[in-house]
Amino acid sequence: MPVKGRIVVNEAYCKGCELCxxxxxxxxxxxxxxxxxxxxxxxxTLVQEGCTGCGICAIVCPEAAITVYREAAKARQTAAA
Structure with missing residues (x-):
């Protein structure tokens, strides 16, 4: 299963520059x-499923308004055990 991610945007810092x-x-x-x-x-904001948590959006954000979270697939964790 692919790795899933999500982002949290701090709206106090986001200026809508669209770089992300x-x-x-x-x-x-x-x-x-x-x-x-x-x-x-x-x-x-995230508008659809499919975020992989790659972190590129956070890297290019000039205001450091984006925090990225990655969630490893449970199947991968079970296979590694």
Missing amino acids: VDACPQQVIALDPVRITAKGYHPA
Whole structure:
């Protein structure tokens, strides 16, 4: 099974620059068209399944607004034991 990931975007720092959107190899990040932050930006968000937790979005984010979490597949953990 493929590795699954997720991101958490700190909306206090996200300025909607879209660098993470352009850098995401899975194309699962987009700017939220509905929500607006307190500073007036549309924050980045996951828009579909498929995040692998590669971390590229966090690396390119100039504001360090993205935290990436990777979840290893349970099948891999069982096979390794």
